[in-house]
Amino acid sequence: MPTAPALAERLVLAPEVETALRERRPVVALESTLISHGLPHPANLEVARRSEAAVRDAGALPATIAIHDGRLLVGLTDADLEALATAPPGTVRKAARPSLAAALAADGWAATTVSATMIAAHAAGIRVFATGGIGGVHRGALVGTGTAGPTFDISSDLEELARIPMAVVCAGPKSILDVAATIEHLETRGVPVVAIGQSDVPGFYARSSGVRAPLSVADVDAAAGLARIHLDLGLGTAILLTVPVPATDALSPEVAGEAIERAIGEASLRSVEGPALTPWLLGRIAELTAGASVAANIALIVNDARVAGELAVRLAD
Numbered sequence: 225m226p227t228a229p230a231l232a233e234r235l236v237l238a239p240e241v242e243t244a245l246r247e248r249r250p251v252v253a254l255e256s257t258l259i260s261h262g263l264p265h266p267a268n269l270e271v272a273r274r275s276e277a278a279v280r281d282a283g284a285l286p287a288t289i290a291i292h293d294g295r296l297l298v299g300l301t302d303a304d305l306e307a308l309a310t311a312p313p314g315t316v317r318k319a320a321r322p323s324l325a326a327a328l329a330a331d332g333w334a335a336t337t338v339s340a341t342m343i344a345a346h347a348a349g350i351r352v353f354a355t356g357g358i359g360g361v362h363r364g365a366l367v368g369t370g371t372a373g374p375t376f377d378i379s380s381d382l383e384e385l386a387r388i389p390m391a392v393v394c395a396g397p398k399s400i401l402d403v404a405a406t407i408e409h410l411e412t413r414g415v416p417v418v419a420i421g422q423s424d425v426p427g428f429y430a431r432s433s434g435v436r437a438p439l440s441v442a443d444v445d446a447a448a449g450l451a452r453i454h455l456d457l458g459l460g461t462a463i464l465l466t467v468p469v470p471a472t473d474a475l476s477p478e479v480a481g482e483a484i485e486r487a488i489g490e491a492s493l494r495s496v497e498g499p500a501l502t503p504w505l506l507g508r509i510a511e512l513t514a515g516a517s518v519a520a521n522i523a524l525i526v527n528d529a530r531v532a533g534e535l536a537v538r539l540a541d
Contacts, residue, residue: 227347231296231343231347234295234296234328235295235296235298235344235347235348236295236297236298237298237299237348238287238297238298238299238300238301240285241285241287241298241348244285245348245349245350248540249284249285250283250284250285250352250533250536250537250539250540251284251285251286251287251350251352251536252279252284252285252286252287252352252353252354252532253287253288253289253298253341253342253345253348253350253352253353253354254272254275254276254279254286254287254288254289254341254353254354254355254529255288255289255335255336255337255353255355256272256288256289256290256300256308256335256336256341257318257335257336258271258356258525259271259288259305259308259335260308260309260311260316260318260333260335261316261318261335261503262356262503262506262521263518263521263522264518265309265310267518267522268308268309269305269306269310270522271525272288272305272308272309273302273305274522274526274529275288275354275525275526275529276288276529278526278527278529278530278533279354279530279532279533280533281530282530282531282532282533282534282536282537283533283534283537284352284533284534284537284540286299286529286533287299287345287348288300288304288305289336289340289341289344289345290304290308290333290334290335290336291317291319291327291328291333291334291335292304292332292333292334293331293332294330294331295328296328296336296344298344298345298348298350308333308335315332315333316332316333316335317330317332317333317334317335318334318335318337319334319335319336319337319340320337320338320339320380321340321343321380321383321384322380324340324343327340337359337380337381338353338355338379338381338384338392339380339381339383339384341353341355342384342385342388342390342462343388345390346388346390351389351390351391351455351539352390352391352392352393352535352536352539353391353392353393354392354393354394354528354529354531354532354533355392355393355394355525355528356394356395356398356428356521356524356525356528357394357395357396357397357398357399357428357524358379358381358382358392358394358398358406358464359379359380359382359397359398359401359502360378360379360381360382360397360398360401360402360403360405360406360409361377361379361382361401361402361405361406361409362377362378362400362401362402363400363401363402363488364377366402377498377501382406382409382410382413383413384462385410385413385415385461385462386410386413386414386415386461386462387460387461388461388462389455389458389459389461389462390455390462390463391451391465391532391535391539392462392463392464392465393465393466393467393528393529393531393532394464394465394466394467394528395426395466395467395468395469395524395525395527395528396425396426396427396428396433396466396468397425397428397433398428398506399427399428399429399430399433399480399484400484400487400488400502400505400506400509403425403427403433403434403435404435407425407435407438411438413461414459414460414461415461415462415464416438416439416450416454416461416463416464417437417438417439417464417466418437418438418439418440418441418447418463418464419437419439419440419441419466420440420441420442420444420446420447420466420531421440421442421443421467421468422437422440422468423436423437423440424436424437425437425466426466426467426468426469427468427477427480428469428480428520429469429474429475429480429509429517429520429521429524430469430474430475430476430477430480430481431468432477434477437466444531444534444535444538445538447465447535448535448538448539450463451463451465451535451539452539455539465531465535467524467527467528467531468524469520469523469524469527470523470524470527472523473519473520473522473523473524474520475513475516475517475520479516480513480517482512483509483512483513484505484509486508486512487505487508487509487512490508491504491505491508506521
């Protein structure tokens with residue numbers, strides 16, 4: 225998929241990222257919405273710094289992506305990370321494919337979601353991307369809930385995975401979603417979903433979602449081999465490589481499931497919907513688990529970055 229000239233003109237690569245790509249050294253793209261919208265300060269800044277450090281420790285170069293004053297920055301400074309992490313609520317836009325043009329047309333900061341990060345990373349020539357959890361098919365999107373009809377609330381993340389060839393590392397779909405429907409949707413769109421080190425798709429906060437992965441491999445070496453073949457075949461889709469949250473920080477499926485179901489029920493009673501739904505649910509789940517979900521979220525984000533760094537090193541060899 226060729227990069228449009230207007231998109232290429234708006235890319236600003238950090239000097240070390242530009243050098244690494246020119247020398248064909250491993251680079252890992254990281255999103256920025258988890259800094260501005262995903263976690264409270266100072267946890268958001270901590271996880272951004274720890275994720276970049278995990279990529280470097282694995283032997284690759286991190287390239288956190290965000291928008292500032294109409295430019296797509298591929299690789300942020302520490303001052304940039306702090307600016308995103310400490311910005312007053314409501315001042316940082318959230319950029320996905322549908323809102324990318326609006327974010328680039330505005331002044332100030334915009335954080336990139338999975339879809340916008342993939343667009344920028346692919347345009348820059350980066351083949352590996354790490355995030356916490358992907359968006360997907362929301363509960364009730366296809367058949368409705370209660371007396372309500374279907375909402376058709378399906379994240380643009382899934383369409384991006386279906387159109388951009390890239391190795392994407394995550395801890396599975398966010399657990400507030402319909403995981404089985406999300407995996408089925410990805411299969412329909414030609415996106416392989418691979419579990420590393422286990423047979424089930426990870427459950428984001430928990431190590432297992434209870435949904436069997438279409439494919440599984442033993443370790444990162446095997447994942448890299450599979451990703452290399454998929455990308456070299458030119459099939460035009462991403463490969464989604466899922467990694468469970470570290471066991472020391474994981475929530476049990478029972479604790480995670482109870483908090484998620486209660487939060488979803490409360491959101492329905494309060495008519496929380498649309499773009500406000502996901503952040504509200506994540507915040508409420510954090511309250512219901514006394515912060516344990518936040519600790520799990522931080523751990524899985526950093527772990528995904530580490531695995532993506534290892535993967536990028538193997539793909540660059």
